[in-house]
Amino acid sequence: MNKRDLLLEIGLEEMPARFVTESMTQLGSKVEEFLNEQKVSYGQVKLYSTPRRLAVLVQDVAEAQEDIEEEVKGPAKKIALQEDGEWSKAAIGFTRGQGMTVEDIYFKEINGVEYVHVNKFVRGKQVADLLPALRDIVVGLHFGKNMRWANNDLRYIRPIKWLVALFGGEVIPFEITNVETGKTTHGHRFLGEETVIDSPAAYEAQLEEQFVIADPAKRKDMIRSQLSQLEKEQSWTIPVDEDLLEEVNNLVEYPTVLFGSFNESFLELPAEVLITSMKEHQRYFPVKDQSGKLLPFFVTVRNGNSHSIDQVAKGNEKVLQARLADADFFYKEDQSKDIDFFLSKLQAIVYHEKIGTLSEKVGRIRRLSAELGDLTGASDEAKEKADRAAEICKFDLVTQMVYEFPELQGIMGEKYALQKGEDREVAAAVNEHYEPRHAEDGAPDTLTGAVVSLADKLDTIVSCFAVDIIPTGSQDPYALRRQAAGIVLILQERKWNIALEDVLQTAISVVKKDNVGVKSEETLLEELVSFFKLRIKHSLQERGVRYDLIDAVIEGRVGAVPSLFAKADVLMARKEEAGFKETTEALSRVINIAKKAEELASIDEQLFENEEEKELYQAFLRVQEGLQGTDKVKEQFDLLGSLQQPIEQYFEHTMVMAEDASVRKNRLSQMSELASLILSFADFNKLLVK
Numbered sequence: 001m002n003k004r005d006l007l008l009e010i011g012l013e014e015m016p017a018r019f020v021t022e023s024m025t026q027l028g029s030k031v032e033e034f035l036n037e038q039k040v041s042y043g044q045v046k047l048y049s050t051p052r053r054l055a056v057l058v059q060d061v062a063e064a065q066e067d068i069e070e071e072v073k074g075p076a077k078k079i080a081l082q083e084d085g086e087w088s089k090a091a092i093g094f095t096r097g098q099g100m101t102v103e104d105i106y107f108k109e110i111n112g113v114e115y116v117h118v119n120k121f122v123r124g125k126q127v128a129d130l131l132p133a134l135r136d137i138v139v140g141l142h143f144g145k146n147m148r149w150a151n152n153d154l155r156y157i158r159p160i161k162w163l164v165a166l167f168g169g170e171v172i173p174f175e176i177t178n179v180e181t182g183k184t185t186h187g188h189r190f191l192g193e194e195t196v197i198d199s200p201a202a203y204e205a206q207l208e209e210q211f212v213i214a215d216p217a218k219r220k221d222m223i224r225s226q227l228s229q230l231e232k233e234q235s236w237t238i239p240v241d242e243d244l245l246e247e248v249n250n251l252v253e254y255p256t257v258l259f260g261s262f263n264e265s266f267l268e269l270p271a272e273v274l275i276t277s278m279k280e281h282q283r284y285f286p287v288k289d290q291s292g293k294l295l296p297f298f299v300t301v302r303n304g305n306s307h308s309i310d311q312v313a314k315g316n317e318k319v320l321q322a323r324l325a326d327a328d329f330f331y332k333e334d335q336s337k338d339i340d341f342f343l344s345k346l347q348a349i350v351y352h353e354k355i356g357t358l359s360e361k362v363g364r365i366r367r368l369s370a371e372l373g374d375l376t377g378a379s380d381e382a383k384e385k386a387d388r389a390a391e392i393c394k395f396d397l398v399t400q401m402v403y404e405f406p407e408l409q410g411i412m413g414e415k416y417a418l419q420k421g422e423d424r425e426v427a428a429a430v431n432e433h434y435e436p437r438h439a440e441d442g443a444p445d446t447l448t449g450a451v452v453s454l455a456d457k458l459d460t461i462v463s464c465f466a467v468d469i470i471p472t473g474s475q476d477p478y479a480l481r482r483q484a485a486g487i488v489l490i491l492q493e494r495k496w497n498i499a500l501e502d503v504l505q506t507a508i509s510v511v512k513k514d515n516v517g518v519k520s521e522e523t524l525l526e527e528l529v530s531f532f533k534l535r536i537k538h539s540l541q542e543r544g545v546r547y548d549l550i551d552a553v554i555e556g557r558v559g560a561v562p563s564l565f566a567k568a569d570v571l572m573a574r575k576e577e578a579g580f581k582e583t584t585e586a587l588s589r590v591i592n593i594a595k596k597a598e599e600l601a602s603i604d605e606q607l608f609e610n611e612e613e614k615e616l617y618q619a620f621l622r623v624q625e626g627l628q629g630t631d632k633v634k635e636q637f638d639l640l641g642s643l644q645q646p647i648e649q650y651f652e653h654t655m656v657m658a659e660d661a662s663v664r665k666n667r668l669s670q671m672s673e674l675a676s677l678i679l680s681f682a683d684f685n686k687l688l689v690k
Contacts, residue, residue, distance in 0.1 A: 004168035007200035009055035011162035017250035024049035048214035050253040065124030074116035135174035211254040226257035252303035260317040330400035342395040354467040366390040368455040389429035457483040458507040466517025484535040491561040500558040555683035566633040586647040594675035597668035607666040619646040
């Protein structure tokens with residue numbers, strides 16, 4: 001079968017860098033999905049992107065769909081043939097629907113029943129006739145941000161300027177927003193020209209002649225190579241932030257690395273200020289010496305060649321010089337004020353109209369930190385530090401530096417707190433209370449930071465739930481899911497043996513004292529526990545815990561998070577051991593029969609009728625005492641496992657649903673007590689055992 005290469009390029013006005021890679025990947029996936037659905041064979045797929053284009057090149061695409069010969073099953077013989085031996089309407093309709101006639105019918109037996117069958121042959125269509133449907137793929141791409149232009153109805157990431165669609169040397173005809181497909185693409189905006197693509201295979205090379213490196217991986221390698229060369233020439237270290245490199249790579253079509261300098265006096269500013277000014281605002285790479293000390297230089301990537309590179313460097317120096325001068329001014333202005341000045345300004349900042357001001361939020365964080373200090377058994381000294389850290393944890397939000405550079409919240413708070421003579425751990429907590437800031441971040445290192453971080457996140461989540469700001473789908477404007485995951489991480493890493501329900505109830509009480517929301521405390525607790533169970537489930541999934549084991553440990557009361565995680569780990573470790581299935585079945589049997597108890601009563605040993613009842617009761621008392629005496633989860637599981645034999649013997653010789661009502665009630669009460677004990681560890685009914 002003959003084959004051709006397929007090229008599809010969408011030419012656009014400059015796209016935001018953060019959408020380029022994802023959009024390129026999406027285009028490639030949709031083209032492959034289209035070819036697979038159409039049963040068209042193809043070879044390697046190459047993806048291309050720059051700020052001005054998204055493209056996909058598919059090699060060795062078949063010129064026609066594969067012919068299909070298949071056996072198609074129809075109605076049963078007794079339905080297909082009438083009593084007079086004539087074909088029924090069902091048989092005729094079936095063959096007509098397959099493009100066949102009753103002459104093509106044969107019978108084939110399946111599970112003792114004969115069915116009508118036909119052999120159907122479908123000749124494959126010419127692929128060139130199918131490819132105009134690629135228009136739907138182009139139009140159907142979705143982006144994080146869309147816009148309209150001119151009088152067009154299409155909403156798209158940026159206006160479409162040209163379209164290249166080739167199957168071999170032939171143009172695939174279609175049109176979008178008055179732009180027709182053709183062979184002409186555009187080179188670099190300033191260095192290149194229009195160029196006619198001779199064939200899909202020549203696409204990348206022809207664009208490179210026009211100063212466009214269409215392969216993003218190749219562009220990124222060029223940047224890395226030039227950075228390395230600059231490091232060698234200058235004896236520098238240029239730390240490469242991968243996110244910044246990705247962004248810069250999607251801002252250029254032809255990368256040329258260059259460097260500039262700034263006034264050495266700016267090195268007196270905190271390194272974080274300098275780096276943030278360079279990276280976040282100018283997309284520059286900072287420069288360090290071999291020991292890691294920041295140097296008064298920066299590196300940037302030009303979208304073009306090395307022509308007049310010195311002038312470009314000077315232009316960038318002027319821009320950065322102005323930015324750093326502003327930062328220096330903000331820094332000195334902030335230093336002239338004391339912390340109380342900033343704290344007073346928090347009273348005028350509304351956190352949320354239904355929740356209150358930042359000052360009110362800080363007040364709740366202080367009260368909640370004190371309560372958490374009591375719950376965790378912190379010392380008086382630790383509670384004093386947590387109180388001070390909670391009091392000043394938000395002061396830097398109203399500093400000029402953080403107003404200009406929001407990325408520095410917490411970081412500048414720690415530096416300013418140290419400058420004002422605060423305790424080191426208190427100052428560190430001002431920064432740490434935002435941790436974990438993202439999925440890869442860790443929990444706070446200090447006890448003070450952990451307590452204040454917990455208090456802040458709890459206040460945010462509980463307050464939002466109280467006023468019905470609850471995450472739905474992809475909507476989570478206050479990042480409540482991330483903050484809940486942070487709370488789970490802190491409780492887990494700190495090994496605090498406090499029940500999540502108690503922590504949430506404490507936070508609810510603090511929030512309700514400020515009259516936030518109108519929900520009852522009971523409703524709020526129920527909603528919050530359900531929300532946190534989903535976060536815990538997600539965390540356990542990331543640890544590789546099997547889904548049924550997760551369901552087993554989070555079915556009832558959450559309790560202490562470290563204990564819950566340990567239970568999941570123990571079940572994961574024991575699930576393949578000999579005897580695990582039998583233990584699970586015995587414990588599950590108790591849980592199941594306990595559900596029949598309608599009215600509970602104290603267990604009366606005088607009503608026991610056999611030795612097995614007595615032995616199970618004694619085993620219950622022994623395990624109950626043992627569980628109360630250990631917080632080691634492995635020992636708890638072994639204690640429950642010791643119930644297997646007395647449970648099996650009990651059911652072998654005892655009918656729980658006895659005819660005598662008092663005996664039946666006593667036995668069901670015993671089952672209920674035992675089930676409660678078992679469920680305090682996990683709901684073994686949820687486990688799938690082989």
